[in-house]
Amino acid sequence: MENYVVAVIADAAESPGIYKRKYDSKELETFPTLLSSLRKNSKKLFRLPRTAALFLIDSLADIRLEQGTIPKHVKVLATLNFFAHGSYQAAIGEDSLLGLSQPTTSRCINITSEAIVEELARASIQFPTIPEEIQKTKREFFDLYGMPHVLGAVDGTHIAICEPPLNHPTAPGSLFYNRKGFYSINCQMIVNGHGRIISVNPNFPGSTHDAAIWSMSQIKRKLERDYVNGANTQWLLGDKGYPLQPWIMTPIIRPQGVAENTYNRCHANARNVVEMCYGRLKNKFRCLHRHRTLHYTPPTVAKIIIACCVLHNMFIDxxxxxxxxxxxxxxxxxxxxxxxxxxxxxxxxxxxxxxxxxxxxxxxxxxxxxxxxxx
Structure with a gap:
């Protein structure tokens, strides 16, 4: 969702051959008016309604977005465009309405991703902690899927990356080669009943098993601590790759009888919300798709993943x-x-x-x- 709007001139759609243009003060002052000309294309280009895109630009206050000759809205919209399509940086920058070089596009993506993570992620991606939020989340899950006392569904998904250096001192490239046959980051997410992301952990290489990521997660330690303190009626839903614990419910491997089969059916129906969330997230932000390999270092990929999750939640809201x-x-x-x-x-x-x-x-x-x- 980012980098597209630099010269969103009213006649730009009629003159697609104009590119690598300069930005004068009049164009910058009339940016909201120019952006309104994208009424029909905003979701296609940035995966956000144009008003939400304007709101995002207003809400980011990172000083680096204001520095330099490239306008702030150009940096943000160029990043949004990259998130939406996952194209090469050169292709994004050379768009007829942008005129940015590949290095400039790369800097825009890095700066904007960091700004979204630092300024918006903490408020947007929140696991319920206070009693009112916990009860509301449980009630929503029960009303939608008939599963009681559920806080969310947890699962991992692989985000493809280019091959990292094999001789890295702490994280050699071989650690990122997953069981599906490509290099990736295994990102663990927890979503609520509406498919809103309430926890994201993109800090593990592709070879790490989902259960191993869960065992080292802060959410697991929190739920375990709450259980010890007496909160024994709250749990997450996980697939058979996760261990059965008092705070995470998994399907029965060999169900016997009507009750166990009914439980498995309800469990699968409710846990499917996290699979649907992955589908929507990767289809909306194609940079996360398997066939749009991210050519960045793992720390930068982690920031891009979190930024896309923030925008996903914003769209749901x-x-x-x-x-x-x-x-x-x-x-x-x-x-x-x-x-x-x-x-x-x-x-x-x-x-x-x-x-x-x-x-x-x-x-x-x-x-x-x-x-x-x-x-």
Whole structure:
């Protein structure tokens, strides 16, 4: 979802041959107007509605995005475009509306990915910890799948990378060669009943088994600690590759009788939410797809994975009708949001509201926030 919008001129669609253009002050000042010309192509190019893309640009405050001659919105949208398509950097940069060199595109991707991870990941990807959040998560899972006391579904997925150096002192390339026959990072994710990612761990090479990653995860230690303290009615759902523990439920290998077969059927139906999440994540952000190998070092790939997870959650929040201003905007960015940003955000959110009451509540919250900004 990033790097595309540098010269989103109104006549750009009619003049696709223009590229490697210079950016003057008039174009930069009218960027929101120019971006509105992508009404039909925003999701295709960046995998985000255009208002959400504008909101993302406003909310990122990394100083490196403001430095240099490349405008901030160009850096962010170039990265979004790379996330969405997973093309080579040269092809992304030489787009007719961008005109960026390959090294510049690479720097944009690195800077923007780091900014998303540092500023938005902690607020966006949160495992439920307080009693109210835990009960809400359990209730949602039960209402959707009929499985009681479930906090989420856990599984690992392989993100393809280029062959790392074989002579690396601490992480030789052979560690990243997985059982499927390619180099990868084995990323463990936990999702809730709606497919929203509530935990992501992209720090293990492809040869590491899912159960080994789970045994070293912070979530496992937290659930174990909670169980010792008396919270014995909360667990995750895992496949048969995970060990059966009081805080993680796995399918019965050889079910006998109606009860065990019913349990396996309900378990498979509920745990499938994490598989669907992987499918949506990789189809939306093609850079994570098996056939779009990431040509980066493992630490950089980990940042790209987390950034895509943040954007995945943002998209789910928009479709759910949540007023994600209160979720994603850092405190230091509140004063930097423009009136047009708020107007577009409210209109976007109201489009997805299911009832007039939801629309009225969001309108009231928007009015309060605008009053606070004018004071």
């Amino acid at each position: 928009v479709l759910s009708g949540f007023f994600f201003f209160f979720i994603f905007v850092p405190k230091h960015a509140i004063g930097r949001l423009t009136i047009s940003s708020f107007d577009g955000l409210v209109l976007l959110t109201c489009m997805f509201c299911q009832t007039a009451m939801q629309t009225a509540m969001i309108t009231v919250m928007w009015t309060v926030m605008m009053t606070m900004m004018r004071c």
